[in-house]
Amino acid sequence: MTPAKEFLENLKRTPQNLRESMLRNGKAPESDRERSQSTFHNFFLHLQSVRVHRHSLRFGYTFGLGLILTASFVVLTFTGILLMVYYKPGAELAYDSVKDIHFVVPAGRFIRNIHRWAAHLMVLAVFLHMARVFYTGSYKRPREFNWVVGLGLLVFTLGLSFTGYLLPWDQLAYWAITIGANIANSPREVTDAIGITVWFDPGRFQKQLLLGANYVGQEALIRFYVLHVAVLPLALTALMGVHFWRVRKDGGLSRDESLPAPPARIGDADVAVFAPNKTYGLMAVVRGRTPEVDRAPEGTVASWPNLMWAEMAAFLFTIAVTLVLGYFFDAPLKEMANPAIPENPAKAPWYFLGLQELVSYSAFMGGVGIPTIVLVGLGLIPYLDRDPRGVGVWFGGPAGRRTFWQSLAYGLLSVLALLVFTVNFGWLRAWFPAIPQIAIIVVNPATVIVALYAAWSLWVLRRTASIRLSAVALFTCFLAGFIVLTAMGSIFRGPNWHFYWWPSQWPTH
Amino acid sequence: MPDNPKRRDLLGLAALWSAVAAMGTALAGVMRLPKPAVLPGPLRIYKLGDPAQFAVGSATRMEAGGFYLFRGEEGFHAISSTCTHLGCVVALNEGEGFACPCHGSRFRTDGSVSAGPAPAALPWLEIALSPDGQLQVNAETQVPKGTRFRV
Ligand code: HEM
Ligand code: FES
Numbered sequence: 001m002t003p004a005k006e007f008l009e010n011l012k013r014t015p016q017n018l019r020e021s022m023l024r025n026g027k028a029p030e031s032d033r034e035r036s037q038s039t040f041h042n043f044f045l046h047l048q049s050v051r052v053h054r055h056s057l058r059f060g061y062t063f064g065l066g067l068i069l070t071a072s073f074v075v076l077t078f079t080g081i082l083l084m085v086y087y088k089p090g091a092e093l094a095y096d097s098v099k100d101i102h103f104v105v106p107a108g109r110f111i112r113n114i115h116r117w118a119a120h121l122m123v124l125a126v127f128l129h130m131a132r133v134f135y136t137g138s139y140k141r142p143r144e145f146n147w148v149v150g151l152g153l154l155v156f157t158l159g160l161s162f163t164g165y166l167l168p169w170d171q172l173a174y175w176a177i178t179i180g181a182n183i184a185n186s187p188r189e190v191t192d193a194i195g196i197t198v199w200f201d202p203g204r205f206q207k208q209l210l211l212g213a214n215y216v217g218q219e220a221l222i223r224f225y226v227l228h229v230a231v232l233p234l235a236l237t238a239l240m241g242v243h244f245w246r247v248r249k250d251g252g253l254s255r256d257e258s259l260p261a262p263p264a265r266i267g268d269a270d271v272a273v274f275a276p277n278k279t280y281g282l283m284a285v286v287r288g289r290t291p292e293v294d295r296a297p298e299g300t301v302a303s304w305p306n307l308m309w310a311e312m313a314a315f316l317f318t319i320a321v322t323l324v325l326g327y328f329f330d331a332p333l334k335e336m337a338n339p340a341i342p343e344n345p346a347k348a349p350w351y352f353l354g355l356q357e358l359v360s361y362s363a364f365m366g367g368v369g370i371p372t373i374v375l376v377g378l379g380l381i382p383y384l385d386r387d388p389r390g391v392g393v394w395f396g397g398p399a400g401r402r403t404f405w406q407s408l409a410y411g412l413l414s415v416l417a418l419l420v421f422t423v424n425f426g427w428l429r430a431w432f433p434a435i436p437q438i439a440i441i442v443v444n445p446a447t448v449i450v451a452l453y454a455a456w457s458l459w460v461l462r463r464t465a466s467i468r469l470s471a472v473a474l475f476t477c478f479l480a481g482f483i484v485l486t487a488m489g490s491i492f493r494g495p496n497w498h499f500y501w502w503p504s505q506w507p508t509h
Numbered sequence: 510m511p512d513n514p515k516r517r518d519l520l521g522l523a524a525l526w527s528a529v530a531a532m533g534t535a536l537a538g539v540m541r542l543p544k545p546a547v548l549p550g551p552l553r554i555y556k557l558g559d560p561a562q563f564a565v566g567s568a569t570r571m572e573a574g575g576f577y578l579f580r581g582e583e584g585f586h587a588i589s590s591t592c593t594h595l596g597c598v599v600a601l602n603e604g605e606g607f608a609c610p611c612h613g614s615r616f617r618t619d620g621s622v623s624a625g626p627a628p629a630a631l632p633w634l635e636i637a638l639s640p641d642g643q644l645q646v647n648a649e650t651q652v653p654k655g656t657r658f659r660v
Pocket of ligand 2: 609
C-alpha cells in the first residue's frame with residue numbers, strides 16, 4: 001500500500017475509528033459479558049454497577065424518584081447556565097434583566113419557566129423520595145449514613161430554591177427574602193426574652209452573614225447569587241456523588257432478603273457462563289450481605305440495557321413534565337422590589353408556606369426551633385431504630401401499614417383541630433395581653449402540635465414496643481402536619497395573613 | 510535503638526493534629542471574609558424640614574425613613590414602621606394603631622404589641638433639631654417610649 005493510499009484509507013475510516021475509540025467497547029454489546037464491559041468501560045456508565053437486582057428496577061418500589069431528582073437537577077443546571085448568560089446580579093439591573101429574559105430574549109421565557117418548574121418538581125420529588133426511603137425501611141444498616149447524606153441533599157435542595165427565589169428582585173422575591181433573613185435573625189426573640197442579646201447575639205450574626213448588611217440590598221443579592229450559582233450546586237453535585245457511591249457500596253437498593261430471588265428471565269441464560277477473560281483486582285471490599293459468594297448474580301440483570309431504560313424513562317418523564325408546564329404556565333414576575341411597600345400577603349414558595357404558618361405564631365419556634373428539631377430527629381432515625389427486620393418492605397408489613405393509617409388520621413385531625421381553634425379564638429396574647437414573650441415562644445400552636453405528635457409516637461412505642469412503629473407514627477404525623485400547614489399557608493391565608501376560604505374572597509385594595 | 514511503635518504513633522498523631530490545627534486556623538482566617546466588617550447602607554438620619562409644617566395632632570408616614578412622625582400636644586415623637594416580627598412594613602390605621610400585613614401583628618398607637626406574633630413593641634426613634642433648624646430623626650437610635658421632643 002502506498003503511503004498516499006494508506007492516508008486516504010485512514011481518512012475514510014476515521015469516523016468509524018473515532019467512534020470505536022470513543023466508546024471503548026466500540027459497538028452495541030451482545031453478550032452479558034460485553035454488557036458488563038459497556039457499563040464499566042464508560043466513564044458515565046461506570047457510576048452504575050454492572051448488574052442490578054431485578055427488585056431495584058420495580059417501579060412500585062422507588063417510583064423512579066431518585067432518578068427524577070437527578071434528572072431535574074440536570075435540567076436545572078442546563079437551563080440555569082443559559083439564564084446566567086443574560087441575568088445581571090445587581091440591585092438596579094436584576095429586575096430588568098429578568099424582564100428581558102422573559103419578554104425579549106429568544107426562548108428566554110420558556111427556559112425561565114422550565115427552570116422554575118424543574119425547581120418545583122425537584123423539591124416535590126425530594127420530599128417524596130425521602131418518604132419512600134423511610135417507609136420502605138431503607139435507612140437501616142448498612143444505609144444509615146446514606147440517609148444522613150440524603151438529609152444534606154434535602155437541605156441543599158431547599159437552599160437552592162430559597163436563594164434562587166430572590167434573584168428576580170421583584171416584590172415577591174424581596175419580601176419573601178426579607179422575611180427569610182429575619183427568620184435567621186429570630187434567635188434574637190429568645191436572647192431578648194431572657195435578656196442576653198448584648199453579650200450573645202447569634203441571630204444578628206446569621207442575618208449579617210446571609211445579607212452582608214442589615215437589610216436586603218445589593219450585598220444580599222450578590223451573596224444569594226454566589227450561593228445559588230456556585231456554592232450550592234457544587235456542594236449538591238459532590239454530595240450526590242457520595243450518595244450514588246454509597247447506594248452502590250451499601251449493596252444496591254434495599255430489598256427484602258427473605259424473599260426468594262425472582263427466577264431468571266429469558267436472556268439471562270448466559271449469567272452462568274459469565275467468566276472474565278482477565279482478572280480484576282479487588283477494588284473495594286463491599287460491606288453488607290449482598291455480594292455473597294455463589295449468590296451474587298442471582299436475581300440480577302445486566303445494567304445495560306435494563307437500568308439504562310429506567311434512567312432514560314425518568315429523564316424523559318422529567319423533561320416532558322417541565323416542558324409542558326413551562327409551555328403553559330409562566331413563572332411569576334411582579335413589580336420591581338420596593339422596600340417601602342410590602343407585598344400583601346408576602347408568601348414564600350409553597351414548600352416554605354407550612355413554615356411560614358408556624359412563623360406566624362412564633363418566629364423563632366416556627367423558623368428555627370422546629371425545623372432544627374425535625375432535622376435532628378430525622379437524622380437520628382437510623383441510629384435509634386436498629387431493628388434489621390422489615391427492610392425493603394413497604395411500612396415493614398401489615399402492622400406498619402395499620403400504624404401508618406392511624407397516624408395519618410391522628411396527625412391530620414389534630415393539626416386541623418388546632419388550626420380551627422387558633423383561627424377562631426386566637427392564641428395566648430389575645431386572652432392575656434400582658435403575657436411575656438417567652439411564654440408564647442414556649443407555648444404556641446407550633447409547639448403544641450409537635451408535643452401532640454411526640455405524645456402519639458410515645459404512646460405507639462408503649463403499645464407496640466417497636467421503635468420502628470413509633471418512628472412510622474412520628475414521621476407520618478409530621479407528614480400530615482406538613483401537608484395541612486402547607487395547604488393552610490398557600491390557599492387559606494390572604495392579606496394580613498387572615499383566614500379566607502378562597503383567594504377570590506380576598507379584599508381588593 | 511529498637512523501633513518504638515508507641516513513639517512512632519505519638520509522632521504520627523502529633524503530625525496529624527498539627528496539620529488539622531494548621532488547616533483549621535487557615536480556614537477560620539479565610540472564613541472571616543464573609544462576615545462584613547463595615548455594614549453598608551445609607552446614613553439613616555433624616556432631615557424633615559421646618560418643624561412648623563407638621564400640625565399638632567398630625568401623623569405623617571415617612572416612607573424612605575421607615576417611620577411615622579407624630580406631633581401631639583406634648584411634642585414630636587417618631588415610631589419605626591418596621592414590624593418587630595419579621596421586618597414587613599406596618600400601616601397606621603388612624604385611631605386604632607398599627608397593623609402588619611405579613612402575619613397579622615397589631616400594635617397600639619404607642620407601638621406596644623396588642624396581637625399577633627410580634628415579640629416586641631415598635632421602637633421610638635430619636636428626634637433632634639439640626640443646626641440649620643430642621644427636624645431630624647435618627648432611625649438608628651432608639652429612645653424610651655414616651656420621650657417627646659419639644660421645639
Ligand atoms: C438531591 C437530592 C437527592 C438525589 C438526587 C437522590 C438520588 C438518589 C438515587 C438516584 C437513589 C437510588 C434510586 C432511588 O431510590 O430512587 C437514592 C437512594 C437513596 N436515597 Fe436519595 N437522593 C436525594 C435525596 C435524598 C434524601 C433527602 C434522602 C433521605 C433523607 C435520601 C436517602 C436515600 C437512601 C437511604 C437511599 C438508598 C435507598 C435504598 O437502598 O433503597 N436521598 N437517592
Ligand atoms: S412581619 Fe409583621 S407580623 Fe410578621
